[in-house]
Amino acid sequence: MTAKSCRKIEVLMAADAILNFIAESKEPVNAAEIAKATNLTNDSVFRQLGTMEELRWVEKIGEGYVLGMRLALVWARRKSLAEGKIENATKELNELTGGDNQ
Numbered sequence: 805m806t807a808k809s810c811r812k813i814e815v816l817m818a819a820d821a822i823l824n825f826i827a828e829s830k831e832p833v834n835a836a837e838i839a840k841a842t843n844l845t846n847d848s849v850f851r852q853l854g855t856m857e858e859l860r861w862v863e864k865i866g867e868g869y870v871l872g873m874r875l876a877l878v879w880a881r882r883k884s885l886a887e888g889k890i891e892n893a894t895k896e897l898n899e900l901t902g903g904d905n906q
Contacts, residue, residue: 815852818844822852823861823871832868 820892826833833841834858839849856862860874 814885818842818848819852819856822849822856823875826862826869826871829870832870834868838869 821840821844825838825841825900835846835849835853839846842849844852853862853864856872857864857869860872862869863872871906
């Protein structure tokens with residue numbers, strides 16, 4: 805399904821920038837570092853991080869933030885669904901060809 809509007813939702817763009825910066829960091833990063841790197845205001849970053857922490861998208865460690873377990877769970881579910889589709893397609897292919905295509 806294609807979106808009818810090309811207008812971006814800025815809060816989601818900001819959240820994506822924050823998550824990408826945290827994901828690329830080797831150690832926990834604080835809000836000021838995130839704000840500087842993403843060109844967002846400190847206030848905006850603090851509000852985003854507060855919400856993300858509540859949603860478990862990020863986790864606070866000391867004064868810094870790392871990616872949270874909720875994002876890992878989302879990825880694990882997606883991976884599991886994809887693996888299930890591959891397994892079903894392989895079984896169907898085996899039935900159609902009479903072979904063992906693994």
